[in-house]
Amino acid sequence: MQTEQTRATETVDKPVIDVDDPEACKACHAGVYEEWTESMHSRAHHDNDPIYGNMRALRMKKQGEQVANQCVKCHNPRSPSAPDEPAGKVGISCAACHQVKAVHLEQGKVGVETLVYDTDGVMHSGRELPRDASPVHALGAPLAAMQDGQTLCLSCHNATKTPTGAPACTTGPEFKSSALSKGDEGQTCVSCHMPEVEGAAGAVGRQEKHRSHKFLGPHRAWYQDDKSILTQAVDMDAEIKDNTLHVSLKNKSVHAFPSGFPGRMVVVKVVGLDEHNNVAWENFTENAMKESPESVLNKVYHDKEGKPVAAPFAEKMVRDNRLKADESRSLEYVVPDNVKAFKINMLYFLLPPPLSNTLGIEALPEAKPVVFMSKDVMR
Ligand code: HEC
Ligand code: HEC
Ligand code: HEC
Numbered sequence: 001m002q003t004e005q006t007r008a009t010e011t012v013d014k015p016v017i018d019v020d021d022p023e024a025c026k027a028c029h030a031g032v033y034e035e036w037t038e039s040m041h042s043r044a045h046h047d048n049d050p051i052y053g054n055m056r057a058l059r060m061k062k063q064g065e066q067v068a069n070q071c072v073k074c075h076n077p078r079s080p081s082a083p084d085e086p087a088g089k090v091g092i093s094c095a096a097c098h099q100v101k102a103v104h105l106e107q108g109k110v111g112v113e114t115l116v117y118d119t120d121g122v123m124h125s126g127r128e129l130p131r132d133a134s135p136v137h138a139l140g141a142p143l144a145a146m147q148d149g150q151t152l153c154l155s156c157h158n159a160t161k162t163p164t165g166a167p168a169c170t171t172g173p174e175f176k177s178s179a180l181s182k183g184d185e186g187q188t189c190v191s192c193h194m195p196e197v198e199g200a201a202g203a204v205g206r207q208e209k210h211r212s213h214k215f216l217g218p219h220r221a222w223y224q225d226d227k228s229i230l231t232q233a234v235d236m237d238a239e240i241k242d243n244t245l246h247v248s249l250k251n252k253s254v255h256a257f258p259s260g261f262p263g264r265m266v267v268v269k270v271v272g273l274d275e276h277n278n279v280a281w282e283n284f285t286e287n288a289m290k291e292s293p294e295s296v297l298n299k300v301y302h303d304k305e306g307k308p309v310a311a312p313f314a315e316k317m318v319r320d321n322r323l324k325a326d327e328s329r330s331l332e333y334v335v336p337d338n339v340k341a342f343k344i345n346m347l348y349f350l351l352p353p354p355l356s357n358t359l360g361i362e363a364l365p366e367a368k369p370v371v372f373m374s375k376d377v378m379r
């Protein structure tokens with residue numbers, strides 16, 4: 001016997017759209033689609049992100065073609081065996097997250113190895129919706145790994161190691177070490193990176209608000225001229241007492257600052273001006289790491305010869321001077337008496353300048369830092 005109900009279910013269980021094409025979602029979920037196109041998730045394929053693309057190419061050259069098989073697990077989860085197929089080109093697409101029916105985080109497994117995908121066209125979200133609420137795809141049971149705002153994210157954003165076993169990306173453990181991530185009221189990845197914004201998710205949304213799919217991150221400062229996530233990361237204050245300038249930093253990001261890709265670097269630049277507004281003192285002039293290493297929040301890796309090198313080619317990590325989760329730190333600079341005013345700038349680098357050169361992207365805007373926070377102090 002065929003009722004209306006079962007016929008509808010049969011139809012949506014065979015999707016009438018290409019679920020791996022985010023454009024196919026646009027007609028009904030336009031708001032979310034537009035946001036996602038601004039996110040790094042939509043640029044995760046090697047042709048769409050020069051930093052990733054060139055690093056992948058360099059690693060394949062130096063470490064062998066099989067390196068690429070590692071990257072696809074997180075960068076092209078919907079087409080890991082053929083990342084250049086359309087389903088791989090779209091990176092972390094809608095289906096990469098919404099067709100997931102379970103997440104099994106296990107030691108040593110990452111990305112697609114931890115994601116259990118449902119049959120094509122069965123979408124899951126944090127909500128309980130009728131299976132046939134959509135005319136073009138089915139809706140499966142709510143995904144607990146999405147509801148908790150973090151487990152799904154941690155399948156790719158937990159922790160990775162370099163080939164020699166040194167820590168590379170460590171956002172997951174950093175987050176878990178924060179007091180603010182604990183308990184029922186604890187912050188989650190989604191609370192900061194997918195804040196609730198006004199408006200329905202698209203033509204079909206029932207809610208007045210939805211979770212932003214811009215996946216706010218530092219790249220927005222380059223691609224959307226939006227530094228807001230960087231200014232939320234840290235509080236900066238400064239005062240001058242006797243002959244010492246105290247610059248206090250407080251990490252508000254519930255993981256290390258800067259987190260993520262091990263090349264990220266934040267530099268505190270202080271310039272002291274005399275009564276004629278001429279530069280009378282600087283914490284460094286050319287090389288911050290040599291002249292004022294405490295002003296640089298970064299990780300440093302060395303190769304076998306003890307020379308600084310990008311994480312994937314390193315023997316070991318020799319420094320982690322980033323702000324830890326929840327950390328407050330005071331940087332102290334002894335300054336000459338003729339300095340009457342200070343200009344403090346915080347600079348964010350997606351990658352350190354030597355690495356831009358190694359990757360051959362030194363002429364791209366991504367190789368230049370952005371100033372995301374400034375302060376003037378009078379004596
Ligand atoms: C023809 C319109 C249409 C298209 C195209 C469409 N959907 Fe939907 N979708 C719906 C409707 C209707 C709902 C149910 C909304 C409701 O009842 O709140 C829905 C619900 C969803 C939900 C659950 C939303 C929630 O509120 O929890 C997700 C996730 C989803 N769709 C993903 C997708 C993806 C991914 C695509 C593209 C591959 C897509 N949809 C294409 C109509 C569509
Ligand atoms: C465990 C999942 C995972 C794997 C495997 C992975 N990545 Fe990534 N990658 C990420 C995530 C997540 C980011 C975003 C930054 C962060 O959190 O570290 C990223 C960012 C990057 C970036 C920075 C891109 C930018 O625009 O600044 C580079 C470079 C990169 N990955 C290279 C690679 C290469 C090359 C491989 C394969 C050898 C690889 N990744 C494998 C998850 C992964
Ligand atoms: C990196 C994972 C990820 C990707 C990629 C992603 N989403 Fe989502 N989506 C989420 C999460 C997490 C939520 C919030 C779930 C919750 O808390 O109920 C969500 C919610 C939604 C909702 C419900 C509206 C809301 O926020 O309440 C819709 C509709 C939706 N997504 C559609 C899409 C479409 C269409 C795309 C591609 C253009 C997409 N998503 C890409 C993770 C993702």
Ligand code: HEC
Nearest residue numbers: 153157175187188189192232233253254257258259260261
């Ligand atoms: C309290 C808010 C907050 C929470 C909670 C939070 N983040 Fe962040 N996150 C930030 C801020 C602010 C930045 C920008 C500063 C930076 O890059 O470290 C950031 C940066 C990032 C980046 C960019 C790293 C890169 O390489 O460019 C990633 C990836 C990230 N967070 C993932 C996560 C994940 C995954 C979780 C959950 C396990 C999480 N965040 C929880 C605020 C938060």
Ligand code: HEC
Nearest residue numbers: 040044049052074075077153156189193215216217218219
């Ligand atoms: C299937 C793997 C995967 C999942 C699941 C995933 N991400 Fe990502 N995410 C990535 C990769 C890969 C990148 C880096 C892409 C690049 O830079 O080329 C990234 C980048 C980011 C960034 C950095 C943006 C920037 O400007 O640098 C943020 C923030 C982020 N993801 C948040 C999240 C959140 C929140 C979730 C969970 C709702 C999530 N991600 C789930 C793989 C994933």
